[in-house]
Amino acid sequence: MRMRAVTRLPGLALALAAALVFAVAGAAPASAYAPVNIVHTERVTAGPYVVTIGFSVWPLHAMQSLDFTFVPDGGIADKSGGLFLEGPDMPPHEKAQPLARHPRKRDVWGLDVRALPIQGDWNFGFAIDGPLGHGEGALAAPVAVLPQPGPPLALSWSITVIPVALLVLFVVIAWRRVRPGALVGHHLE
Amino acid sequence: MDIPLSHRRFRGRTALAAPGTRTGARGWPPAAIVLLGTLLSLFGLSWDVQWHVEVGPDTFFTLSHLALYSGSAIAGVASLVVVLRTTAAQRAGRAVDPRVGGQAVRVFGGVFAAPLGYLVSGCGAAMFLLVGLWDQWWHTLYGFDAVLDSPPHVALFLSISITMIGPVLTFAAARDLRWGRIGFLLSMPVLMAFSTVTVEGLSALPSIGVNPMTVGSAFLEVLLLVLAASCLRRPGATLVIGAVLGALQGILWLFSPWAASAYAVAVGLPLRDNVRSLPAFPSRIPLFLLVGAVAVELVLWLARRRGWSPRWVLPVAGGAAGVLLAGLTPVQAQLMVGFSGTALRVFVATTVAGGAFGALAGFLGWRFGIMTRAVGRPAAGTRQATEAGVA
Structure with missing residues (x-):
């Protein structure tokens, strides 16, 4: 019978899933994460503290993600504080955030694979609390973020809507075949 | 692709089965596998979003990515197998039951005969594969950013959504069978839950004083x-869908933080500092869908009792549900994440827009439902005969 082979599909799907699981499970996930390589630094004075900002990519381009590290002289062990980001069209509620350890470099504060979305001048500021008391400060000169690499966003979004366009085409064809408007009737059944 | 209206369009090669319990009953395994694949994609996405929020480090080879990608792979392979089986059956002159995935349509000039539901899920999975390559290229250019609404990510979400439309059509084609109705009531909430992330793409629209994601979601x-x-x-039926979506939301609410934490422990990675363990994706799934469903059911019930014309009742039902769903979105944000971030002017404009788009959705939704009912109808016969069967 025609459907007999179709009923064997669960076995096929399980085999496929198992093959994928074994293929990926062997990839040793923890060791697969890239190290944080700093290629450029800037210094910020925040009261009695000096913080070194590290960038894993330089120069910066809009939308291009990178790792940031924030390292106060003497380390982070006895300190806490906040990061203030100021840039074009930055939503107010995203400007301030507590300083957190970098997920792949736990001995420093940082941001992992973070992109600055818009080109222009961006500034980094810090409020640090530590053994020398409270200190605040920002970069003397903001960091210039260059235009985004790659094709214009309009082109990328045009490609994105291709699935929607195909779906709309499908619906239009089906609409013309079925003509549902004529079947709505005068009463709900 | 060509959707047949008559037997002639298959050039005399298709034998149409009179709907019988036997063939229809055997249609559930592949439909269930495609649904399982889409569920895997949904859970994989929720897990992945939570991973980025709570843990962070990303590569292609994470288990959450595996779930996300294998969901589409499973749905795609199952769809392909059904299309090949249907093509073989048609070429051999054997009966093709339209309740197994819907009417078989000609693909590539008749090289393949694809049941409509499986054609849609298969095309979605194939699109996912192509867009995945684009996403890989994007990451080589922009890095491994954890941005939900990048153009290739939104295209991936759209492809998965299309894959999820497939089982909706497949189960609708078998709605006169119990498994068809159950599957429909399960596949619809899966699509709805996933749409939560698909509408993220609307954030790229220019700001015009409304929240486009809330309006798009309500629509x-x-x-x-x-x-x-x-x-x-x-x-x-819509109340059941609302209840199933609520259950899905609850399961994902428990699963996502647990899976992210357990996987981090398993691979020896710490959790981020200063992170609230809030289920990121489940908190965006519409909490008040049941309220919208009650509005729709109530208006339709009144319309049936009083003989109101569906031509104006459907937009009214849709508009009422749209106002409720858009208007309650900030309430959900306040309840679930403790922050709605919506100014009063934007709230009012968004709620009004939700009502307007809801009215359009009511108008279109009923007609799309009629089209969906036609999916499982035998292709043979005249237009008049088939329409009678639909209406």
Whole structure:
């Protein structure tokens, strides 16, 4: 019978899933994460503290993600504080955030694979609390973020809507075949 | 692709089965596998979002990515197998039951005969593969950013959504069988839950004083609710969909933080500092869909009792549900994440826009439901005969 082979599909799907699981499970996930390589630094004075900002990519381009590290002289062990980001069209509620350890470099504060979305001048500021008391400060000169690499966003979004366009085409064809408007009737059944 | 209206369009090669219990009953395994694949994608996405929020480090080879990608792979392979089986059956002159995935349509000039539901899920999975390559290229250019609404990510979400439309059509084609109705009531909430992330793409629209994601989400939810009511024609069906979506939200709420934490422990990675363990994706799934479903059911119930014309009742039902769903979105944000971030002017404009788009969704949803009912109809016969069967 025609459907007999179709009923064997669960076995096929399980085999496929198992093959994928074994293929990926062997990839040793923890060791697969890239190290944080700093290629450029800037210094910020925040009261009695000096913080070194590290960038894993330089120069910066809009939308291009990178790792940031924030390292106060003497380390982070006895300190806490906040990061203030100021840039074009930055939503107010995203400007301030507590300083957190970098997920792949736990001995420093940082941001992992973070992109600055818009080109222009961006500034980094810090409020640090530590053994020398409270200190605040920002970069003397903001960091210039260059235009985004790659094709214009309009082109990328045009490609994105291709699935929607195909779906709309499908619906239009089906609409013309079925003509549902004529079947709505005068009463709900 | 060509959707047949008559037997002639298959050039005499298709034998149409009279709907019988036997073939229809055997249609559930592949439909269930495709649904399982889409569920895997949904859970994989929720897990992945939570991973980025709570843990962070990303590569292609994470288990959450595996779930996300294998969901589409499973749905795609299952769809392909059914299409090949249907093609073989058609070429051998054997009966093709339209309740197994819907009417078989000609693909590539008749090289393949693809049941409509499996054609849609298969095309979605194939699109996912192509867009995945684009996403890989994007990451080589922009880095491994954890941005949900990048163009290739939104295209991936759209492809998965299309894959999820496939089982909705497949189960709708078998709605006169119990497994068809159950599958429909399960596949619809999966699509709705996933749409939560698909509408993220609307954030790229220029700001015009409304929240486009809230309006888009309300539009899709109302469209799918009214479509379900129109397709099944069973009072209370949308309430079941709302309840199933609520159950899915609850399961994902428990699963996502647990999976992210357990996987981090398993691979020896610490959790981020200063992170609230809030289920990121489940908190965006519409909490008040059931309220919208009640509005739709109530208006349709009144319309049936009083003989109101569906031509104006459907937009009214959709508009009411749209106002409720859009208006309650900030309430959900406040309840679930403790922050709505919506100014009063934007709230009012968004709620009004939700009502307007809800009305459009009500208008379209009922008609789409009629089209969906036609999926499982035998292709043979005249237009008049088939329309009588639909209406």
